[in-house]
Amino acid sequence: MVEKFKTILNSIETERGNVAIFALLRMDEFVDKWTVVISAPWATDENRHEVFEMIRKKIVDTLTSAEASEIARIAIFPIDEHLIQELLQFKSDTVVENKKINGNDIHSAYIIKSETPALV
Amino acid sequence: MSNQEWSVAVYIMGFVLECILKALTCKALNLATYPEIKSTKHEKIKSYFLTHDFDMLLIISGTSQIFGLSGEGASSWSGFTQEYTKSGAWTNIRYDVLSRFDEKKAKSLYAYLTAPPDGIIPILESKKLW
Numbered sequence: 386m387v388e389k390f391k392t393i394l395n396s397i398e399t400e401r402g403n404v405a406i407f408a409l410l411r412m413d414e415f416v417d418k419w420t421v422v423i424s425a426p427w428a429t430d431e432n433r434h435e436v437f438e439m440i441r442k443k444i445v446d447t448l449t450s451a452e453a454s455e456i457a458r459i460a461i462f463p464i465d466e467h468l469i470q471e472l473l474q475f476k477s478d479t480v481v482e483n484k485k486i487n488g489n490d491i492h493s494a495y496i497i498k499s500e501t502p503a504l505v
Numbered sequence: 506m507s508n509q510e511w512s513v514a515v516y517i518m519g520f521v522l523e524c525i526l527k528a529l530t531c532k533a534l535n536l537a538t539y540p541e542i543k544s545t546k547h548e549k550i551k552s553y554f555l556t557h558d559f560d561m562l563l564i565i566s567g568t569s570q571i572f573g574l575s576g577e578g579a580s581s582w583s584g585f586t587q588e589y590t591k592s593g594a595w596t597n598i599r600y601d602v603l604s605r606f607d608e609k610k611a612k613s614l615y616a617y618l619t620a621p622p623d624g625i626i627p628i629l630e631s632k633k634l635w
Contacts, residue, residue: 412590416560416564420590444574454569454574457560
């Protein structure tokens with residue numbers, strides 16, 4: 386599924402521009418659900434609904450229905466959000482297992498892209 | 506909200522969603538009351554019912570299809586719950602509740618929860634689930 390999300394990221398960046406953080410987080414061991422986390426300079430509160438629908442369509446079109454059912458939410462955060470700042474400490478293509486991030490015990494995480502805003 | 510206690514309002518809204526999901530669970534499973542610790546001796550049942558976890562409660566309430574990625578409530582669900590799940594158990598927000606949420610964020614979350622037609626509660630009402 387991670388490879389499919391890399392394809393989705395490429396499609397998003399081609400269409401809208403660079404992304405700072407694109408990651409999959411699984412918060413706990415009881416529910417096998419993932420949160421897709423994205424932060425990009427062009428994703429704001431004002432266009433949040435449009436950005437959400439754009440990303441949702443790409444995910445639904447790319448994943449199988451079974452894979453899509455494993456996605457709990459698409460979380461769109463501004464770059465100054467504390468969680469995003471913590472994720473930016475990791476390099477792209479990092480796999481994280483059982484680590485505390487933002488005070489949260491992350492069961493699994495795939496940091497597909499992490500690029501500080503100054504470099505975006 | 507009317508007292509402009511934005512962070513307290515955000516905390517209470519978390520409880521509102523939790524209560525809604527637990528009430529929906531009772532309705533879906535035809536339970537007269539929500540399972541309590543005293544009446545639930547099986548540890549696995551405790552992990553499903555005795556939880557604040559929105560994603561767990563979504564499953565047992567039978568509303569995953571509505572708020573899942575392909576469901577009509579996906580946007581509101583994501584917008585609302587992303588603020589409550591980013592720091593672990595959502596109830597943890599009470600520890601920094603005094604400074605974390607401003608008026609803009611509180612009103613945004615209130616809209617995701619209540620604004621028709623796509624808010625979480627209006628969608629449940631439209632489906633006669635609430």
